[in-house]
Amino acid sequence: MNRQASNTGETEQVQTDGDRVCCSAEHSLSEDELAADVQLLSALGNDTRYEALRLIAGTDSDVCVCELEPALGVSQSAVSQALSRLYSAGLVSRRKDGRWRYYAATPQAERLLDALDDVRGGADA
Amino acid sequence: MNRQASNTGETEQVQTDGDRVCCSAEHSLSEDELAADVQLLSALGNDTRYEALRLIAGTDSDVCVCELEPALGVSQSAVSQALSRLYSAGLVSRRKDGRWRYYAATPQAERLLDALDDVRGGADA
DNA sequence: TGCTAATATTAGAAATTACTAATATGAATC
DNA sequence: GATTCATATTAGTAATTTCTAATATTAGCA
Numbered sequence: 227m228n229r230q231a232s233n234t235g236e237t238e239q240v241q242t243d244g245d246r247v248c249c250s251a252e253h254s255l256s257e258d259e260l261a262a263d264v265q266l267l268s269a270l271g272n273d274t275r276y277e278a279l280r281l282i283a284g285t286d287s288d289v290c291v292c293e294l295e296p297a298l299g300v301s302q303s304a305v306s307q308a309l310s311r312l313y314s315a316g317l318v319s320r321r322k323d324g325r326w327r328y329y330a331a332t333p334q335a336e337r338l339l340d341a342l343d344d345v346r347g348g349a350d351a
Numbered sequence: 352m353n354r355q356a357s358n359t360g361e362t363e364q365v366q367t368d369g370d371r372v373c374c375s376a377e378h379s380l381s382e383d384e385l386a387a388d389v390q391l392l393s394a395l396g397n398d399t400r401y402e403a404l405r406l407i408a409g410t411d412s413d414v415c416v417c418e419l420e421p422a423l424g425v426s427q428s429a430v431s432q433a434l435s436r437l438y439s440a441g442l443v444s445r446r447k448d449g450r451w452r453y454y455a456a457t458p459q460a461e462r463l464l465d466a467l468d469d470v471r472g473g474a475d476a
Numbered sequence: 477t478g479c480t481a482a483t484a485t486t487a488g489a490a491a492t493t494a495c496t497a498a499t500a501t502g503a504a505t506c
Numbered sequence: 507g508a509t510t511c512a513t514a515t516t517a518g519t520a521a522t523t524t525c526t527a528a529t530a531t532t533a534g535c536a
Contacts, residue, residue: 451512
């Protein structure tokens, strides 16, 4: 509907050219759910953030920022921003301890990471 | 709920196991695995591509490009580029049939989408 | 009370992404 | 063979992202 339609003769007609009717496909997610999923996925879809999350999830206890900086190889500011984004995506929780902040992966994050490991494993469905 | 709403009420338990040395955290993924995961995730982390994949996965049969265009509300070129990216991320397969191309979700994609549904469901771990 | 350490925030530059318009390709139809 | 249709590719641009440097904040310590 917000299609440009500036093309040659391309209007929104049902084109019954053959056996398949070219109609619009559908899915079952609401717009909000889609947006939420994309938020989550795009939070994960960045080297720094993804590796940060893996580092956090890979530790039994929680992890302080200072442990992440050397492993990630970006500036302190970049690490902090990465963690912030993960936090607002609900992928990590944080806890203050004096001057430090400790981060831990949320159950949601754990589950997604497990799914990714699973998929990487390659077993078919 | 580990949601960000509680910005103000951050837990501040002063846990003084002061022997914490600030070393570098670790995880178990190779650099290649990390990169591959990020590729996958960033392929998913975009409105157009994610919705396209949902549309494709939500159909029993496979889906032709022309069915996606009206649903996605972007240009034909953008749809094609989105599908290309999904394809090279291994999230969809494609099949030629005359002038048409039909796309289907790969098992890998199905599993990831299931995991996302699962996580969205909210059941804890 | 000032100093330092750990982290957060801001601003702006550089890199990347995602789109549209235009054009190319390849299959079907005339 | 020319035309048309479905899709892919290319080029260019606008928008977004991600980083660094600089600065702010907050907690412990001298």
